[in-house]
Amino acid sequence: MPPFPEAEIERIWHAWNRAIEVGLMEDGAETKYHFTPDGKVLSVAVGRSGQIGA
Template identity: 50%
Template sequence: MGRIKKKRPERDTRCGPGAPVTVPPPPVPAMEQVLRAWDRAVAAGLMDDGTPTKYH
């Protein structure tokens, strides 16, 4: 017996093929503020000695 193919719905074309895709810029100032606070915590001894600081 053959397989019965399902009918696929038509593709939604509301956005159109020429619609620009905009990506917001990364929040660099906020990330730099967090990294400085992290460095202050390491320097103040809030992190265990010898623990590698991983920024991810």
């Protein structure tokens, strides 16, 4: 099993916060993280309004 991609999660966390700050995504979205075998992370968020961001 590959090591947990902590740095990648932190990078994505900052990107989501920036998207919220500039109004691209609403705050309070439910975010799910999908890990790839090469250590990358895909995050998908669904906002309360049904808005989806990936």
